[in-house]
Amino acid sequence: MKLRFLGGAGTVTGSRYLLSDDKHRLLVDCGMYQGVKTLRKRNWAPFPVDPSTIEAVVLTHAHIDHSGYLPALVKNGFKGKVYCTKATHALCKVLLPDAGFLQEEDAKYAFRKKFSKHAKPEPLFTEKDAWESLKHFESLHYHESFEPVRGMEVTFTPAGHILGSSCVHVHHKSSQRTVVFSGDVGRQEDVIMRPPEPLQKADVLVCESTYGDRLHADTDPEEELAQIITKTAGRGGIVLMPAFAVGRAQMLLYVIHKIMGQKRIPKLPVYLNSPMAIKATEIFCKHNKEHRLSAAQCEMIDDQTEFVRTVEESIELDSARYPCVIISASGMASGGRVLHHLKTLLPNPRNSVVFAGFQAPGTRGDALVNGAESVKIHGEYWPVKAEIHNMDSLSAHGDYQEILSWLEQGQLKPEKVYVTHGETVASDVMRKRICEKFGWDAEVPELFDEVEI
Numbered sequence: 376m377k378l379r380f381l382g383g384a385g386t387v388t389g390s391r392y393l394l395s396d397d398k399h400r401l402l403v404d405c406g407m408y409q410g411v412k413t414l415r416k417r418n419w420a421p422f423p424v425d426p427s428t429i430e431a432v433v434l435t436h437a438h439i440d441h442s443g444y445l446p447a448l449v450k451n452g453f454k455g456k457v458y459c460t461k462a463t464h465a466l467c468k469v470l471l472p473d474a475g476f477l478q479e480e481d482a483k484y485a486f487r488k489k490f491s492k493h494a495k496p497e498p499l500f501t502e503k504d505a506w507e508s509l510k511h512f513e514s515l516h517y518h519e520s521f522e523p524v525r526g527m528e529v530t531f532t533p534a535g536h537i538l539g540s541s542c543v544h545v546h547h548k549s550s551q552r553t554v555v556f557s558g559d560v561g562r563q564e565d566v567i568m569r570p571p572e573p574l575q576k577a578d579v580l581v582c583e584s585t586y587g588d589r590l591h592a593d594t595d596p597e598e599e600l601a602q603i604i605t606k607t608a609g610r611g612g613i614v615l616m617p618a619f620a621v622g623r624a625q626m627l628l629y630v631i632h633k634i635m636g637q638k639r640i641p642k643l644p645v646y647l648n649s650p651m652a653i654k655a656t657e658i659f660c661k662h663n664k665e666h667r668l669s670a671a672q673c674e675m676i677d678d679q680t681e682f683v684r685t686v687e688e689s690i691e692l693d694s695a696r697y698p699c700v701i702i703s704a705s706g707m708a709s710g711g712r713v714l715h716h717l718k719t720l721l722p723n724p725r726n727s728v729v730f731a732g733f734q735a736p737g738t739r740g741d742a743l744v745n746g747a748e749s750v751k752i753h754g755e756y757w758p759v760k761a762e763i764h765n766m767d768s769l770s771a772h773g774d775y776q777e778i779l780s781w782l783e784q785g786q787l788k789p790e791k792v793y794v795t796h797g798e799t800v801a802s803d804v805m806r807k808r809i810c811e812k813f814g815w816d817a818e819v820p821e822l823f824d825e826v827e828i
């Protein structure tokens with residue numbers, strides 16, 4: 376069996392791994408590139424193998440950097456099925472059409488502002504393409520094995536990163552080899568997600584390394600957040616939290632309502648301003664057997680959050696002058712409604728902006744957490760006077776220590792580990808740590824490398 380790295384190599388986005396033998400081709404993850412322009416441009420390159428020759432796709436989870444290229448793959452000739460867990464399917468029904476809509480908006484914007492070299496810029500795919508790709512989906516339960524292509528048996532195990540997230544185990548029957556893709560790996564002690572299930576067997580392991588060179592701060596995130604909110608409210612400011620619509624938005628809502636109930640922060644309105652995050656929250660509450668929150672706790676989130684759905688309500692919220700908390704997408708401030716709030720709130724030192732997840736290089740979120748004095752939004756520069764916080768401790772990715780201890784919990788003796796899904800330095804540090812701790816043979820592959828496994 377051969378494994379080819381078609382993405383997620385040397386960067387955290389664009390996860391795509393191709394497994395093939397003499398007769399069959401299976402793609403694991405079909406992500407979009409995000410972040411700096413050179414990476415985003417890769418989304419426009421022809422897919423490195425003819426999509427019509429791929430028989431099936433298996434997804435680790437719903438985040439766009441793992442699923443977002445699917446509509447383009449289908450548009451370019453992919454005819455097979457897309458397999459994932461039940462919750463991943465539910466979340467993709469929200470995320471993919473939204474991604475198509477955003478592509479169309481971007482193309483229209485480029486046309487209006489004339490910054491495309493094409494007379495009529497086209498979207499990478501449309502909302503309609505996204506709905507078309509969703510017809511190819513088939514969902515399964517964790518631990519239920521299936522054969523997406525003949526001779527390759529696949530199972531999902533919980534990865535603890537977001538709702539529905541999984542490690543993908545592929546057993547190649549004729550060679551009797553098993554390769555495991557970690558996908559994005561969650562935390563050992565996440566507030567809302569259960570820890571990732573230990574891995575039992577892998578001849579080859581493909582492991583993520585988002586935080587391969589970093590440890591999350593050893594602080595109590597609830598206490599840190601309570602202090603930020605109390606201080607900001609005390610000076611009459613607003614706390615803005617750019618958050619990934621799926622995953623971190625639900626965690627933040629839970630933590631904020633919890634500390635408010637314990638009177639550790641003043642009673643103030645909490646807004647969720649993202650139609651996609653609102654839908655993701657509904658899905659999260661519906662799948663309450665898959666995470667740590669009870670039905671009653673989900674109900675509390677539902678009752679105590681002000682959901683901002685329409686554009687009019689969003690504009691009205693933008694003129695709020697009273698202390699409140701606003702959670703809005705996107706998580707790296709690369710698009711979405713959060714941009715309007717940033718324009719209003721950044722220039723005022725009374726306000727605070729709190730980031731709660733990984734900020735990919737080249738994004739506005741990355742610039743802000745690294746102390747930018749101004750940021751460009753909608754063609755204009757906005758001064759950064761608000762307090763900026765980067766709460767890594769709220770991330771949905773395990774740091775290197777957590778990933779190593781997760782690997783240690785399993786019964787693994789892989790012959791080879793490929794370290795992916797990290798910036799160059801992070802992946803290399805992770806590789807060294809895996810070699811040193813376990814004595815396993817680990818390597819950081821380059822984009823388009825193909826290996827025999």
Ligand SMILES: [Zn+2]
Binds near residue numbers: 436438536559
């Ligand atoms: Zn993810």
